[in-house]
Amino acid sequence: xxxxxxxxxxxxxxxxxxxxxxxxxxxxxxxxxxxxxxxxxxxxxxxxxxxxxxxxxxxxxxxxxxxxxxxxxxxxxxxxxxxxxxxxxxxxxxxxxxxxxxxxxxxxxxxxxxxxxxxxxxxxxxxxxxxxxxxxxxxxxxxxxxxxxxxxxxxxxxxxxxxxxxxxxxxxxxxxxxxxxxxxxxxxxxxxxxxxxxxxxxxxxxxxxxxxxxxx
Ligand SMILES: Nc1ncnc2c1ncn2[C@@H]1O[C@H](COP(=O)(O)OP(=O)(O)OP(=O)(O)O)[C@@H](O)[C@H]1O
Numbered sequence: 001x002x003x004x005x006x007x008x009x010x011x012x013x014x015x016x017x018x019x020x021x022x023x024x025x026x027x028x029x030x031x032x033x034x035x036x037x038x039x040x041x042x043x044x045x046x047x048x049x050x051x052x053x054x055x056x057x058x059x060x061x062x063x064x065x066x067x068x069x070x071x072x073x074x075x076x077x078x079x080x081x082x083x084x085x086x087x088x089x090x091x092x093x094x095x096x097x098x099x100x101x102x103x104x105x106x107x108x109x110x111x112x113x114x115x116x117x118x119x120x121x122x123x124x125x126x127x128x129x130x131x132x133x134x135x136x137x138x139x140x141x142x143x144x145x146x147x148x149x150x151x152x153x154x155x156x157x158x159x160x161x162x163x164x165x166x167x168x169x170x171x172x173x174x175x176x177x178x179x180x181x182x183x184x185x186x187x188x189x190x191x192x193x194x195x196x197x198x199x200x201x202x203x204x205x206x207x208x209x210x211x212x213x214x215x216x
Contacts, residue, residue: 007031007032007070008029008031008193010029011027012065012066012067014027014066015062016052016061017061018060023045023061024044026212027065030193032193033187033191034209035193035195037196037203037204037207038195038197038211039199039204039212040213040214045215049197050163050165055074055077055082055084056079069082069160070160084159084161085159085162085192086154087165087167087183088166089165089167091147091150094138098137098138099130099149100125103120103121103124104121106154106157108158120156121134122134124152124153124155128186129182147168147179162193164196164198166199177206194207
């Protein structure tokens with residue numbers, strides 16, 4: 001199989017620049033269910049790299065190189081056609097919707113009936129250990145439960161790959177361990193390539209994949 005038709009996510013000679021300065025360069029292939037961890041000092045361009053891959057790079061930056069997903073060059077596609085599943089430090093749940101509403105909102109439009117949409121959301125909640133919480137107000141959840149809902153919402157959107165921007169950094173140590181185990185289990189189950197940005201060595205170890213240090 002020619003290399004660029006392989007499954008997974010290929011970052012081909014990707015360079016992120018600001019003004020005339022190169023912030024970081026990456027050339028790497030992330031296979032299905034593999035994680036590439038990006039570590040580096042604050043301001044080294046890690047979040048900006050995720051924005052380039054996801055298709056939402058701010059116009060102040062220069063992004064070069066190709067992003068190839070499942071053999072398809074997605075570099076020129078707008079964000080909504082790249083289907084990145086993104087998790088940030090904050091779960092960013094919609095406060096005016098129930099937990100289930102947050103998930104139903106993220107479902108692909110191809111799931112059309114109300115009954116099927118509800119069934120899919122309930123199953124996604126089960127997958128992250130939150131069965132039965134469909135009707136809950138997200139504001140009443142603990143930090144760990146919110147992180148689980150955010151994960152379920154990303155997974156139910158049927159993303160092509162995951163971009164994780166320090167998603168565990170606000171959780172205390174025990175919770176951090178639980179949530180990241182769940183994230184990597186689910187990424188592995190769904191065969192998604194993952195790019196993880198973190199400052200934390202234990203996140204990198206838990207991810208078990210390749211680690212790139214940038215800005216060193
Ligand atoms: N919209 C913007 N316009 C100009 N410069 C920006 C903009 N957003 C961020 N920057 C700068 O670009 C650089 C890269 O930012 P980025 O957020 O990607 O770094 P990071 O490695 O993710 O940092 P951290 O680890 O602190 O999250 C930083 O120097 C930042 O100050």
